[in-house]
Amino acid sequence: MNLKKCFFGFVIIFILISSCTVDEIPGTIKPEGPQSTWEIIQSQIFEPNCVQCHSSGTTFAKESDLILTADEGYKQLVGREPFNIEAKKDGYLLVGVEGVASLEKSFLWEKINTPAYEHFYTDHPEYGSLMPLGSKSLTNGELEYIRKWILEGAPETGSVVDTLLLKDDSIFDPSDYDFFPLEPPISGLQFHLDPFIVYPQNEREFLYYWPLNNSEALYANRFEVTMKRGSHHFLFYKYPEEAARPEPFAFRDFRDPSGKDNYETLFSTLNQIFVWGTQIPRTDYKLPPGVALKIEKNQGFDINAHYVNYSNEPYTGEIYANVHTIPETEVIHVADNLFLNNTQFELPPGKETTITKTYTFDEPKNIINLWSHAHKRMTEFKVFIKGGNRNNELVYYTNNWEHPPLIEFDPPLKLNPNEGLKLQATYFNETAVTKSFGLLSEDEMMILFGMFY
Numbered sequence: 001m002n003l004k005k006c007f008f009g010f011v012i013i014f015i016l017i018s019s020c021t022v023d024e025i026p027g028t029i030k031p032e033g034p035q036s037t038w039e040i041i042q043s044q045i046f047e048p049n050c051v052q053c054h055s056s057g058t059t060f061a062k063e064s065d066l067i068l069t070a071d072e073g074y075k076q077l078v079g080r081e082p083f084n085i086e087a088k089k090d091g092y093l094l095v096g097v098e099g100v101a102s103l104e105k106s107f108l109w110e111k112i113n114t115p116a117y118e119h120f121y122t123d124h125p126e127y128g129s130l131m132p133l134g135s136k137s138l139t140n141g142e143l144e145y146i147r148k149w150i151l152e153g154a155p156e157t158g159s160v161v162d163t164l165l166l167k168d169d170s171i172f173d174p175s176d177y178d179f180f181p182l183e184p185p186i187s188g189l190q191f192h193l194d195p196f197i198v199y200p201q202n203e204r205e206f207l208y209y210w211p212l213n214n215s216e217a218l219y220a221n222r223f224e225v226t227m228k229r230g231s232h233h234f235l236f237y238k239y240p241e242e243a244a245r246p247e248p249f250a251f252r253d254f255r256d257p258s259g260k261d262n263y264e265t266l267f268s269t270l271n272q273i274f275v276w277g278t279q280i281p282r283t284d285y286k287l288p289p290g291v292a293l294k295i296e297k298n299q300g301f302d303i304n305a306h307y308v309n310y311s312n313e314p315y316t317g318e319i320y321a322n323v324h325t326i327p328e329t330e331v332i333h334v335a336d337n338l339f340l341n342n343t344q345f346e347l348p349p350g351k352e353t354t355i356t357k358t359y360t361f362d363e364p365k366n367i368i369n370l371w372s373h374a375h376k377r378m379t380e381f382k383v384f385i386k387g388g389n390r391n392n393e394l395v396y397y398t399n400n401w402e403h404p405p406l407i408e409f410d411p412p413l414k415l416n417p418n419e420g421l422k423l424q425a426t427y428f429n430e431t432a433v434t435k436s437f438g439l440l441s442e443d444e445m446m447i448l449f450g451m452f453y
């Protein structure tokens with residue numbers, strides 16, 4: 001047979017086939033593409049939401065023993081026992097291949113199924129955090145797609161779930177839960193902010209200074225918060241001993257209702273020291289056993305809350321917060337606050353700029369948590385270990401300037417003397433002027449907060 005003719009025949013058949021698939025009728029399901037359901041999960045869901053942490057060499061991958069990159073992901077998930085000891089004891093697999101039976105016992109599903117939020121944190125406080133850690137939940141469509149894949153036996157090849165599901169980009173809002181007051185702690189302090197109004201089509205972010213008038217130092221080892229729906233974050237700040245303190249028991253708004261910055265409030269933040277914070281409306285955070293954060297005598301807490309209301313009706317916000325304390329005699333390690341604030345940088349107009357700043361420490365440090373802060377032109381904030389045998393390991397990542405995660409390290413991240421942290425922040429300055437450090441929302445910042453002992 002003439003090889004050339006045969007080849008042309010193939011080409012024509014190929015063109016016919018490909019033109020059939022291109023001419024699909026709008027609204028119909030795409031014919032099965034080359035990608036399997038697993039490949040779509042990996043490339044469209046895990047790649048943008050999980051892989052920055054779950055890839056080899058990161059601290060997160062070590063803390064979770066889980067890699068979700070294309071080469072490893074399937075082997076790492078399917079048929080494998082969880083790294084979390086409690087989940088392993090409870091008989092979970094990360095993903096099993098027995099369909100319905102496996103869904104009930106899938107730790108992957110347990111960790112991403114945000115609508116079961118209440119159950120996750122109430123019944124299984126020892127299962128760690130919901131994923132993606134510190135970011136918005138996966139969409140309801142993505143969750144349904146993964147759930148169906150597990151129901152279908154979690155195959156590596158073949159298309160077993162309709163990709164139309166992925167069109168549902170609604171997201172479960174964890175603030176949709178019933179607000180309730182907290183019982184005051186047996187030993188410690190309770191803070192309660194009475195209902196306050198959040199006007200429609202508006203955001204309300206404020207500070208509220210609460211003097212503690214404590215004659216002795218306090219040792220805090222647990223923080224609890226419940227916030228009525230609509231809240232974006234909650235933070236405690238304190239002040240250096242000698243610094244001026246703001247007016248007590250008054251709401252100090254960051255912006256007036258028209259959105260204009262309130263300078264007095266902004267400048268009161270200059271001396272603030274970060275104590276603790278959360279993005280989740282109901283949080284119960286415990287420091288490791290024997291570790292407590294020292295709150296010096298005569299301190300006060302500046303409470304910072306941020307509420308958002310894009311509806312047409314006003315609503316009320318309300319907050320309860322508990323700081324549990326232990327006696328000094330039970331403290332083995334006194335924790336301190338980490339505050340790395342780079343004020344020396346410039347962001348030229350019309351381009352992307354990456355700023356890197358390294359801090360090394362003379363003393364050993366056990367870092368318990370980290371939390372970044374920047375303004376709206378920040379597109380990525382990374383923190384790496386500097387020095388030692390874990391040099392350049394990624395330990396913190398966010399691409400969300402508004403809601404950066406508070407990342408906890410359990411066991412703590414150990415840094416030896418002369419090791420440190422390398423901060424790397426990327427900004428995109430779309431304006432026509434150079435931007436630099438400043439307090440206003442049009443200025444920028446590059447701060448890393450944390451706790452260590």
Ligand code: HEC
Nearest residue numbers: 049050053060063064082083084108111128129131132133
């Ligand atoms: C900011 C970093 C970060 C991101 C983003 C992230 N994870 Fe995690 N993940 C962690 C850390 C740290 C742990 C261990 C602590 C815990 O379980 O809460 C973990 C644990 C897990 C576990 C439990 C592993 C085990 O065997 O115990 C699963 C499953 C998981 N992640 C899946 C995901 C998925 C799926 C995504 C994306 C939708 C995701 N993670 C995004 C950091 C991250």
